[in-house]
Amino acid sequence: MSIGLDVGSVLNIQQNPMVLINRDYRIIAANRAYQDAYGVRADEVVGKCCHEISHHSPVPCHMCGEDCPHQAVFNTGEAHEVRHIHYDHQNHAEHVRIRGHAIKDQDGNAYLGEEIIRLPRQEEEITCGELRMVGRSPAFMRCLHHLEMAGRTDASILLSGESGVGKELAANALHQFSVRASGPFITVDCASLPETLFESEILGHERGAFTGCLGRKCGLYEMAHGGTLFLDEVGELPLAMQAKLLRVLETGSFRRLGGAETLHADVRVVAATNRNLLEMATQRAFREDLYYRLAAITIDLPPLRERREDIAGIAKVLLDRIGRNWGGGWSLSKEAEIRLCAYDFPGNVRELRNILQKAAALADGPVIQPRHLDWAVSRKAALPTAERPSLPGPGKTGLHPDNLDELLRRYHGNRRQVADVLGVCERTVYRWLQRQTAG
């Protein structure tokens, strides 16, 4: 028996905005919630490609390095969830969570049912005290999605990534995403913890536990009860301390130094390292059993040079912070921004912060110019091809730059960003695109 269903009315059961998309990326239906949320009629989006509508991109989002629900659902036939940035018809960006559902019609044809969960503005940026975790690149969005998913579990998590990529901010984000968010977030800096103080710092001590010990002290492990214990630079922990830590983590039970009572704390552990712990384990410099205890889930944080699109946004946030702390206000000139975006940042966000602090100190006005940037940045005069503006020469204004498609891919079809990089207004990019499509 076959039932002829009206697709629109079925989609309307869904309270979140939802569109039905075919294998060719074409939207074939949009529910009422979608139309209300985005102020469009179904016939304005039906027949158009999903990437044109939500990313303003001429190519599917997996071709821009994004985790694409379309590709995942059609390849696997299974549901797939991601975090994306969508652009509405006025080019406003919003963070959304996309749930891709695999749907089949009565003839067995496959479709993607894309449910859109719009995230409140405060969920767009993860804050850690006054610090904001900023980024829009596909690599950053993927990482944020993994942090959010892992945060919802109670598993121990190992964050890895080069120095200065933001592992501490990410650990804080994990805590905020977790059910323990209202509990304490306690950091242990494993690199600076002297071996002699390990037990008293982590486990605490009773009065008179050692010479000169005047009072009872709660250890960091106990202080993290109901919350998260963040073990920063865990790869620096000497082997003897690794064994002691493992014992506590395995049982959740401990005794304060000089104490007789066995105590228990309910702690979720997040650890971070910029070293390869598995390789250290093969060299017997890190305990393999501790590695597996810490790394139920591992998340890699991408270096800044692999998410160059984030540099300008992070620089702005860092300059705002510098301005607040130093009582001033600085911004980057277009040329200085282009130089920064071309630099490789071996020291990642921390290096960017240092470069901006120095530049703000050297700048003779509120605008930072290339001459104020560190020599390492300025030296890199030759920009990578994708960033190097190759504008048409005078008298050839009808032509578009050779690298327009490449730039659109790099900036996920965001014409405004491409216009900024090329130093033209957005309408010009729009005109170029129209001429390109026309022939």
Ligand SMILES: Nc1ncnc2c1ncn2[C@@H]1O[C@H](COP(=O)(O)OP(=O)(O)OP(=O)(O)O)[C@@H](O)[C@H]1O
């Ligand atoms: N995405 C981001 N947005 C804004 N600021 C960031 C971001 N990532 C890192 N930072 C800033 O960069 C600096 C370094 O970050 P953090 O200390 O978290 O790095 P880390 O990876 O833990 O470094 P290390 O391995 O050396 O401990 C901090 O000042 C942090 O606030």
